[in-house]
Amino acid sequence: MLSKHERADPRATRTRMWLVQAFEQLVEQQDFADVTVQAIAAQASVNRATFYAHFTDKSSMMDEVFRERFHQLLAQRMPAPPPTAEDLTQGMFLALADGWRCIPRRCNHVYLRHAAEFEAKLELIMRDEVDAWLTRQPGFRTMPADQRGVAAALAAGAIYGAAAQWRSGGIATPPDPAAHMASTAVATLLAALRPAVPEPARP
Numbered sequence: 001m002l003s004k005h006e007r008a009d010p011r012a013t014r015t016r017m018w019l020v021q022a023f024e025q026l027v028e029q030q031d032f033a034d035v036t037v038q039a040i041a042a043q044a045s046v047n048r049a050t051f052y053a054h055f056t057d058k059s060s061m062m063d064e065v066f067r068e069r070f071h072q073l074l075a076q077r078m079p080a081p082p083p084t085a086e087d088l089t090q091g092m093f094l095a096l097a098d099g100w101r102c103i104p105r106r107c108n109h110v111y112l113r114h115a116a117e118f119e120a121k122l123e124l125i126m127r128d129e130v131d132a133w134l135t136r137q138p139g140f141r142t143m144p145a146d147q148r149g150v151a152a153a154l155a156a157g158a159i160y161g162a163a164a165q166w167r168s169g170g171i172a173t174p175p176d177p178a179a180h181m182a183s184t185a186v187a188t189l190l191a192a193l194r195p196a197v198p199e200p201a202r203p
Contacts (some may be wrong), residue, residue: 018044089183096163097175126156139194
């Protein structure tokens with residue numbers, strides 16, 4: 001995610017773009033574990049200090065890149081913020097489907113090499129997205145954070161699991177029917193988990 005400084009400074013934005021492009025080029029050629037900060041900086045024609053001005057380490061870089069890519073897919077698939085649990089679920093399901101569909105065309109070898117890291121980060125990103133949505137919902141926003149986190153994990157896990165099941169049947173299959181089924185199930189789950197909201201006192 002861009003900092004306020006990076007959004008205001010075109011040079012910082014451009015440098016960050018170079019670093020991200022360098023990172024993506026390197027993970028196409030070697031395992032993530034073998035990619036070093038020095039190599040990323042050299043590929044981007046900057047020094048290590050410049051890298052650390054933008055990212056904490058290569059893991060935080062991968063996390064931010066994934067979040068940005070997934071947010072781009074989400075923005076294409078659902079309103080911001082989504083008004084209902086059904087909208088949230090369908091948007092996330094279809095964004096996952098869009099991402100998986102791009103893999104054979106653009107980066108299948110990269111995905112296969114780093115599948116474990118990619119899948120784990122996707123699930124965490126989805127959980128965070130659901131948790132952020134829940135904080136805006138009556139009942140959930142006053143729920144203790146640890147309990148809301150459990151609700152977010154359950155919902156995100158259900159969405160991810162349903163999408164993975166769709167993928168196992170072949171990505172050529174239209175995802176919309178499965179997304180609709182998942183949206184109904186997750187909405188029902190969240191309705192059951194939502195604490196009762198006290199009605200306003202009558203005058």
